[in-house]
Amino acid sequence: MKFFIDTANLAEIQEANDLGVLDGVTTNPSLMAKEGVTGKQNILDHYVKICNIVDGDVSAEVVSTDFAGMVKEGEELAALHKNIVVKVPMIKDGVKAIKYFSQKGIKTNCTLVFSSGQAILAAKAGATYVSPFVGRLDDVSTDGLALIEQMVQIYQNYDFETQILAASVRHVMHLVQCAEIGADVVTCPLNVITGLLKHPLTDIGLEKFLADYKKGNA
Secondary structure, eight states: OEEEEEOOOHHHHHHHHHHTOOOEEEOOHHHHHHTTOOSHHHHHHHHHHHHHHOSSEEEEEOOOOSHHHHHHHHHHHHTTOTTEEEEEESSHHHHHHHHHHHHHTOOEEEEEEOSHHHHHHHHHHTOSEEEEBHHHHHHTTOOHHHHHHHHHHHHHHHTOOOEEEEBSOOSHHHHHHHHHHTOSEEEEOHHHHHHTTOOHHHHHHHHHHHHHHHHHTO
16 A cells, blocks of 8 residues: 655655655645645645655646646646646546546546545546545545445456545544555555554563663663
8 A cells, every 4th residue: 555645744745755655745725825835836846846855646736627727737737747646626627637637648636536436437537546535524424434445346346547545534543444445545644654653562662672671781
């Protein structure tokens, strides 16, 4: 399973990359705004900075909602760096844009997916990634992990090449369960990735090993 970090914070991206397990980055306009990155040129420059840190796919989201606008934005984003994946919303013109980009050899990430029907459309259009939002489904009393499981089954049935990118992953158990179900990629904040390191028995064991070492070498 690939690990992507869901942020626009360069320091967090660098830290995750230094850990040696980072495969890519996902961003969106909200994450850019959170880092104070506003204005078209500043946003484009920021994407390049991210690509210079991570040797992997970096999702850059279009903000247009019409076909022509998405195509124009997407082509501009894709020209920034070879690692850019154009992130397109799951709407009618978005599906059309995904098909267009797939025919042009431009990688895409279909975002804001909340049903298996939407996931089928994204795969049929040739999306590189499809992003179901686990946490947001949980927020409305729907089982987000059940959606991932259903998508895995459907994609296996028809050998779709689209990768399932589990998004809105909020805690370690989400990540582990996505791995168990068979998601191709998980994207999450840095604290979820580093949370995998933690276990009280590891801390207790290390403390004892170091204490015993000090006794023997006093």
